[in-house]
Amino acid sequence: MSSNLRFLFVGDIIGPAGLAVFLKHLPELKDKYSLDSIVVNGENSAKSGRGITEKIVHKLVAAGVDTITSGNHIWVNREIYDFLNRTDKLIRPANFPTECPGHGYAIYQVNGKFVAVMNLQGRGFMRETIDCPFKKAESLLTFLKTKTNTIFVDFHAETTAEKQALANFLDGKISGFFGTHTHVQTADERILPKGTAYITDLGCCGSIDSVIGMEKEVIINKFVTQLPAKFVPASIPPFAIDGVIVDIDSISGFAVKIERIKIIDNSAIE
Ligand SMILES: [Fe+2]
């Protein structure tokens, strides 16, 4: 029997349209790729495109998602704070102060094997003053390694250099490292020299004819005027589901294969 496990990782789900498109295509993705486990970033899945609600978490879990990662936008919806303390399905960046609600990692079982997912946030061009993601990853890994060899990191960060640096810092110590937050998929998926699957950014799940998944005009106007603006998730087709499929040898914990995917849907969402 193969000891390989196959995972789907999907970048930030953007608003109701992104959520609907993801849920619409998930059954066929499960079938087509014989997925063992699914991890998505949900930090923009709320109606406003900022944050996530308990209801959305339940919907994603009911559809078969094992862990929902997040990022800087997780704190927008205060109603989620209490839920963050109670759930083991939704995680937030581990390098925020320990006083913050929620947990920075999740451990769950896939086909009888333990899997861990860690969420971290970058510091370059991000507003929050948070702990060093390198040091936090190192200390959390000491603990997670006692539980499993199959460990993933969602690194929610703005800059490519910070993502590449942390990925190479962790190469050989984790199974896969996936960037999120820019909402634009990069074409640099590969297995790093010591066995860790890598992509600088998974991309997002939402409307393509947009600026990072949001309505174009609002963002253009913000750049032109420099005035504060409320972003609105774009809801017109075509839509894309961006992510990677990763095969992991669950005994060694090393990556066997990484494949970048972009599912395009041209139909309108009700
Ligand atoms: Fe995001």
Ligand SMILES: [Fe+2]
């Ligand atoms: Fe973000």
